[in-house]
Amino acid sequence: MELLTPDLGLIFWQLVVFGLLFFVLAKFAWKPIIASLHEREESIESALALAAKTREEMAELKAGNEKLLVEARAERDGILKAAKEASDKMISDAKAEAQKAASAEIEKARVAFEQEKASAVASIRKETAALSLEIAEKILRNQLADRSAQEKLVTDLLSDAKLN
DSSP states (O other), X not given: OTTTSOOHHHHXXXXXXXXXXXHHIIIIIHHHXXXXXXXXXXXXXXXXXXXXXXXXXXHHHHHHHHHXXXXXXXXXXXXXXXXXXXXXXXXXXXXXXXXXXHHHHHHHHHHHHHHHHHHHHHHHHHHHHHHHHHXXXXXXXXXXXXXXXXXXXXXXXXXXXXXX
């Protein structure tokens, strides 16, 4: 048990060495250690404050980005709407123009058909008149080939005519 129970002299010298060590540490080491701990604590607090400030700035930037995205989407939708309206207008204008051109072509064709029809009718009338005259001439030549038939025709015509 001697090993487990310390001697009074040993305890004394341990207290003296501990006191000297405590004095040296208190005189030279604790102030710098405590100062560095305070400095470290202030550095951590400033880093935390900077992190909080950075978080706030990031939140503001994120809100700004969201606002810009909303504005960009609205602008994109406006541009797409305007493009669709322009496209629809161009299509309707093209349809109207095509319909107008088709109507003009139909009218031209109708006028040309009417002219061709009138020309054909006039031509048929002309040919009919020429054929009628030719037939009448042939009939009259046959009937008037005989001298007595000619005299009879003249007397019939004179009797039909009213003399004043």
